[in-house]
Amino acid sequence: MRHRSLTRSLSITSVFALLLSCGAAGVYSQAPGSEPTGAIISPQSVADALAKIDALVEQNKRLENQNNELANQNRELINQMTALRSLLAGQSVTAPATVSNPAELTAKKPEVPTETINKDNQILAVEEKQGLTTPEPAIEVKPVVVAEKAEEKKSPMWGDYSPGLGIRVAETPKGDMRISFLTYGRYLNQLNLAPTYTNSFGTTSNVLRQNNFNMTKVFIKFLGWVVDPKFRYIVYAWTSNANQGQGAQVVLAGRMTYTFNSHITLGTGVDGLPGVRTTEGNWPYWLSVDARLIADEFFRPSYTFGVWAKGDITPKLKYMTMVGNNLSALGVSFAQLDGKPATTANALIWMPTTGEFGAGYGDFENHQKLAARVATHFSFSDENRQSQPSTESIENTQIRLTDGTLVFNNNLFGPGKNVNEVDYTMWDMDGGIKKRGISLEGEYYQRWLTNFRSTTGSLNIPTYFATGFQMQSSAMVIPKTLQAYVSGSKIFGPNGDPWDTRIGANWYPAKNRAVWWNNEFMYLSKSPVGYTSVPFAFGGKGWVYYSTFVLNF
Incomplete structure (x- = not known):
């Protein structure tokens, strides 16, 4: 606009200068000494002036057109420079036109016909001599190098994942949630x-001998906290596909806990009675996949509804205590309960060296300093015939004699002596050491069955006492990758001394416990326990092979 106004002013000034020069030429063309009577202009001078005025008017029109073209090109250049700057700054700006060649984003010189440029240069030269123009400052436009293809932005990752805890799907100031699952496929040969x-x-x-493939178990859990991070929950679905059609083939359950401090956490719901080490909460991190040694299976309590407390007495001494309905709630209707929740289980755990013992059995963690553990457990339950799960329940803990005979069988202890109630008391001690991938762990059990009662009163049956032990040893042949182990157990009692031994290996292809492949050979000698969802069979004697692939998401 400044250049356009200046051009217009210069054209008008030139016209007035031309008129003044023509008038002056007419006046001074008269004879010297004569008196001027008025401005007399010759016809030729007027014609020349008009011709020059017409030329200037035409020139002014051309300049106006040129200025309009320059303004349009200037606007386009500013738009391109704005788009280029936004692109480099990572902003989203809609460019006025699609640019296929980055070089087009650099400044362009206005394209003006050569004839116009030559004429304009002549006028500007005259104006500069007359001191009528103001030189515009020179603007240096530097070429900008732009990558031919902008790097595509990756979609942001959301949530976090931890093996066994799954993936976080919600996180808010009032709570969060994770989803996790465990499943495994198994080939079992008991022929x-x-x-x-x-x-x-x-x-x-007859001994039930299996030879099949099975997706044996699916365990899906939702866990997290709500309202306060100290108030935690877990809700889960637990299936045992080998028990299709049984009452406890699918279990929906859960629990809630509130942690006051490191010394006390209170909980309610379904949980394991801490009467042996495997019910303290270390499943599924065992050497065998979801299969205890037969001594542990024979003596242990199971999972039930109840309330519990746990925490640290000192940094290296921990406790667990629970009161529940019965020894096993899985597969048992509340209508079968006797209405007196008199089942208790307690644990006292001392870890004198490191204050921890890793997750479960074996030394997958590869402790560089010796980790040691000594623990004792005590359990008591007043059990009755009604409160027992079926023999094929998902977590069968029927009270048995050492040959596997059920205590509540009619006439077991003599004609007419039908046991309706019995007191179960069990004491247990376990210990172990771990270092640099090697572990040695053992457990000792003592169980008393007392106060046998029928529906009419005491049966005067003497105390039935059984004892047993188990030993497990493992080594990480390749750290975080390959683990080999041997284990065995034995039960001693009035009705027989069954035992088992095992040798196996676990391969962790991802170097974590998210997935692993287990292969195991097991020898059974008159097993007093067994059901379809475990690899040992009731009464089994001989070799068993099974191979299991675990996904612990």
Whole structure:
């Protein structure tokens, strides 16, 4: 606009200068000494002036057109420079036109016909001599190098993942949630077991021998906190697909806990009675996949509804205590309960060296300093015939004699002596050491069955006492990758001394416990426990092989 106004002013000034020069030429063309009577202009001078005025008017029109073109090109250049700056700054700006070649984003000189430029240069030269123009400052436009293809932005990752805890799907100031699951596929071959079993009473039964593939278990859990990070929950679905059609084939349960401090956490819901080490909460991190040694399976309590407390007495001494409905709530209707929740289990755990013992059995963590553990457990329950799960329940803990015979079988202790209630008391001690991938762990059990009662009163049956032990040893042949182990257990009692031994290996392809592959050979000698969802069979004698692939998301 400044250049356009200056051009217009210069054109008008030139016209007035031309008129004044023509008038002056007419006046001074008269004879010297004569008196001027008025401004007399010759016809030729007027014609020349008009011609020059017409030329200037035409020139002014051309300049106006040129100025309009320059203004348009200037606007386009500013738009391109704005788009370029926004692109470099990572902002989203809609460019006025699609640019296929980055070089087009550099400044362009206005394209003006050569003829116009030559004429304009002549006028500007005259104006500069007359001192009528103001030189515009020179603007240096530097070329900008732009990458041919902008790097595509990756979608932001959301949530976090931890093996066994799953992935976080919600996180708010009032709570969060994670989803996790565990499942495993198994091939089981029990065809080398003896086909029949005879118990201590001379009764012979067939041994159920399996040879099949199965997606044995699916365990889906939702866990997190709500309102306060100290108030935590877990809700889960637990299936045992080998028990299709049974009452506890699918279990929906959960629990809630509130942590006041490191010394006390209170909880309610379904949880394991801490009567042995495997029910303290270390599942599924065992050497065998979801399969205890038969001594542990024979003596242990199970999972039930109740309330509990746990925490640290000192940084290296911990406690757990629980009061529940019965020894096993899985597969038992509340209508079967006797209405007196008199089941208790307690644990006292001392870890004198490091104050921890890793997650479960074996030394996957590869302790560089010796980790040691000594613990004792005590359990008591007043059990009755009604409160027992079926023999094929997902977590069967029927009270048995050492040959596997059920305590509540009719006439077991003599004609007419039908046990309706019995007191179960069990004391347990376990210990172990771990260092640099090697572990040695053992457990000792003592169980008393007392106060046998029928529906009419005491049966005067003497105390039934059984004891047993288990030992497990493992080594990480390749740290975080390959683990080998051997284990075994034995039960001692009035009706027989069954035992088992195992040798196996775990391969962790991802170097963590999210996935692993287990292969195991097991030898059974008159197993007093067993059901379809575990690899050992009731009454089994002989070799068993099974291979299991675990996904612990």
